[in-house]
Amino acid sequence: MTSPTGEIYRIDWLPGTDVLHGTCHCGAEHSAEDPIEMWEWMLGHPEGHTPRDPNVPNGPRDPNVPQGNGS
Numbered sequence: 325m326t327s328p329t330g331e332i333y334r335i336d337w338l339p340g341t342d343v344l345h346g347t348c349h350c351g352a353e354h355s356a357e358d359p360i361e362m363w364e365w366m367l368g369h370p371e372g373h374t375p376r377d378p379n380v381p382n383g384p385r386d387p388n389v390p391q392g393n394g395s
Contacts, residue, residue, distance in 0.1 A: 333349060343357055344357065344362045352372075
């Protein structure tokens with residue numbers, strides 16, 4: 325039996341779209357329409373992950389994550 329790692333992965337669905345928004349335990353964020361792509365990105369940590377600097381609010385962010393309110 326394995327012990328819990330304490331790593332939290334979060335995937336949210338963006339209502340009104342087919343887009344999933346994921347946040348890795350390292351703070352990196354990514355968006356994708358394909359759930360398999362999203363889980364491969366999550367579980368591929370740290371490859372493709374650019375964690376946010378905890379000292380800088382709201383940045384830097386993954387360029388694949390939609391920004392703003394879309395208007």
